[in-house]
Amino acid sequence: MPEYKHSVTALASYVIANEVKQPLGAFISMQPAVYILFNRPYGTLYTGVTNDIKRRIAEHKQRSSGFTAKYNVTKLGYCEYFQDIRDAIKREKQIKSGNRKKKIDLINSINPAWNDLSNCW
Numbered sequence: 345m346p347e348y349k350h351s352v353t354a355l356a357s358y359v360i361a362n363e364v365k366q367p368l369g370a371f372i373s374m375q376p377a378v379y380i381l382f383n384r385p386y387g388t389l390y391t392g393v394t395n396d397i398k399r400r401i402a403e404h405k406q407r408s409s410g411f412t413a414k415y416n417v418t419k420l421g422y423c424e425y426f427q428d429i430r431d432a433i434k435r436e437k438q439i440k441s442g443n444r445k446k447k448i449d450l451i452n453s454i455n456p457a458w459n460d461l462s463n464c465w
């Protein structure tokens with residue numbers, strides 16, 4: 345398993361502990377990431393990988409066609425950040441090969457309220 349540079353909870357803790365006034369998204373925008381989107385708690389899930397999470401989530405929210413548009417899968421439930429895109433791609437494949445329960449467990453591990461984590465950007 346690759347070493348993760350950041351996690352959502354670690355970044356949020358850093359922001360709170362250091363009273364950072366800059367939006368959380370400024371820290372994570374241009375970094376490889378694996379993410380899971382959802383349409384409602386325990387609903388339809390979508391797993392993806394990107395080198396710019398803010399841009400990619402915005403694209404999902406603005407889509408007029410495709411899977412995310414068809415199922416309205418636009419809420420960010422989980423993400424992991426990497427230093428190298430190759431590690432992110434490996435992790436995406438690992439998550440996608442897992443069953444639905446494992447994906448739900450990942451979301452619940454950092455986001456038990458199933459909030460849209462992109463709202464903090």
